[in-house]
Amino acid sequence: MAGxxxxxxxxxxxxxxxxxxxxxxxxxGENRSIVKxxxxxxxDRIYADASWLNRSFTLIDTGGIEPDSSDVILSQMRxxxxxxxxxxxxxxxxxxxxxxxxxxxxKVADMLRRSHKxxxxxxxxxxxxxxxxxxxxxxxxxxxxxxxxxxxxxxxGLGDLLEAVVSLFPEETGEEEExxxxxxxxxxxxxxxxxSLINKLLGExxxxxxxxxxxxxxxVDTQITYHGKDYVFIDTAGLRRKNKVKEELERYMIVRxxxxxxxxxxxxxxxxxxxxxxxxxxxxxxxxxxxxxxxxVAVNKWDAVxxxxxxxxxxxxxxxxxxxxxxxxxxxxxxxVTGQRLPKLFEVIDMVSExxxxxxxxxxxxxxMAEAVAMKQPPSDKGKRxxxxxxxxxxxxxxxxxxxxxxxxxxxxxxxxxxxxxxRNTFGFRGxxxxxxxxxxxxxxx
Numbered sequence: 001m002a003g004x005x006x007x008x009x010x011x012x013x014x015x016x017x018x019x020x021x022x023x024x025x026x027x028x029g030e031n032r033s034i035v036k037x038x039x040x041x042x043x044d045r046i047y048a049d050a051s052w053l054n055r056s057f058t059l060i061d062t063g064g065i066e067p068d069s070s071d072v073i074l075s076q077m078r079x080x081x082x083x084x085x086x087x088x089x090x091x092x093x094x095x096x097x098x099x100x101x102x103x104x105x106x107k108v109a110d111m112l113r114r115s116h117k118x119x120x121x122x123x124x125x126x127x128x129x130x131x132x133x134x135x136x137x138x139x140x141x142x143x144x145x146x147x148x149x150x151x152x153x154x155x156x157g158l159g160d161l162l163e164a165v166v167s168l169f170p171e172e173t174g175e176e177e178e179x180x181x182x183x184x185x186x187x188x189x190x191x192x193x194x195x196s197l198i199n200k201l202l203g204e205x206x207x208x209x210x211x212x213x214x215x216x217x218x219x220v221d222t223q224i225t226y227h228g229k230d231y232v233f234i235d236t237a238g239l240r241r242k243n244k245v246k247e248e249l250e251r252y253m254i255v256r257x258x259x260x261x262x263x264x265x266x267x268x269x270x271x272x273x274x275x276x277x278x279x280x281x282x283x284x285x286x287x288x289x290x291x292x293x294x295x296x297v298a299v300n301k302w303d304a305v306x307x308x309x310x311x312x313x314x315x316x317x318x319x320x321x322x323x324x325x326x327x328x329x330x331x332x333x334x335x336x337v338t339g340q341r342l343p344k345l346f347e348v349i350d351m352v353s354e355x356x357x358x359x360x361x362x363x364x365x366x367x368x369m370a371e372a373v374a375m376k377q378p379p380s381d382k383g384k385r386x387x388x389x390x391x392x393x394x395x396x397x398x399x400x401x402x403x404x405x406x407x408x409x410x411x412x413x414x415x416x417x418x419x420x421x422x423x424r425n426t427f428g429f430r431g432x433x434x435x436x437x438x439x440x441x442x443x444x445x446x
Contacts, residue, residue: 352431
């Protein structure tokens with residue numbers, strides 16, 4: 001499954017009403033994540049997974065602008081374009097053939113051109129190619145390459161557009177040697193102490209620090225060597241813009257988080273111990289969960305919390321409840337100020353990293369499954385009972401299993417969860433999600 005880990009990011013930028021969300025929905029299709037119960041995913045679709053010709057990528061809508069005056073629109077678009085430049089591998093710039101070329105388009109195109117990031121220009125609402133092509137050519141004036149005529153509503157021209165987008169993705173090379181070093185994204189809300197945590201890790205004299213030039217994005221990854229082992233930390237702390245609008249700030253934070261998590265194997269979610277776990281924390285955790293990353297929850301500022309013998313127990317319970325969709329997450333109470341339990345963080349990273357890449361032999365899996373089925377009878381419906389024929393692990397990061405059954409409809413979520421728990425009872429898999437794919441086979445095919 002090469003290249004699955006480093007899924008490129010495509011950001012959509014454009015004025016209001018040019019059809020960004022229509023395009024977004026057309027490209028993401030029904031490809032909503034398997035996880036329906038992750039909080040914060042449905043609220044507004046800031047990001048979605050899409051694929052074209054065997055290349056998977058993450059599509060990001062960088063912002064909804066609904067202001068009234070044209071100068072507000074321009075400043076908002078600039079902020080949007082900046083977000084795209086900061087986080088994306090390829091920028092998809094959407095314009096509208098009906099409204100024609102507008103001053104704001106030209107100014108944003110200028111900014112995108114200077115960023116030297118690859119840009120694909122799409123001209124939307126071209127529902128009749130023969131009639132409207134002359135109007136499409138006008139967009140050559142933007143100076144960012146060929147305009148691609150599309151009609152998002154009728155899904156016209158999307159194939160050519162995606163071909164252009166995919167051709168600009170970074171090559172999928174050098175992944176193998178990269179895999180040696182655990183890649184850790186430090187994520188969390190603003191001001192929970194992400195930077196201080198990384199700085200404290202760097203400040204230990206036994207850590208040798210070297211800056212790695214950020215891959216295709218502008219983030220600078222930091223390499224930390226601890227006890228002779230290299231780790232790469234990807235920091236999402238840099239919220240550079242003083243953003244007035246809380247909604248926009250949150251959106252920017254989610255975009256940055258998706259971008260960092262996409263490049264990591266492990267996400268360390270930093271929570272502010274003095275205020276406890278929040279819904280916003282759950283939204284950020286949901287991003288890592290959806291993307292199948294190993295997760296460690298680091299409760300920071302623990303030195304500042306008044307404690308008795310029940311405090312850790314209560315706080316753990318709260319985190320488990322709020323993050324109920326990821327019972328596998330490891331929890332660690334730390335302090336970036338005093339350095340409390342930070343060496344332990346490396347141990348936990350090593351452990352979840354191993355679990356995230358663990359393979360289980362097919363024979364052992366089938367023994368566990370047979371035993372599980374013997375202990376708890378599979379569900380049945382209208383006289384037909386679910387039969388589980390065979391289980392095998394097909395990939396790692398995260399560990400992914402295929403179960404062959406006689407009828408997919410009968411394999412309820414709760415029974416899949418039961419099988420997962422039996423596998424976890426044997427192998428632990430602490431810190432990592434497990435994925436299950438259910439395939440149908442009839443009796444004869446066996």
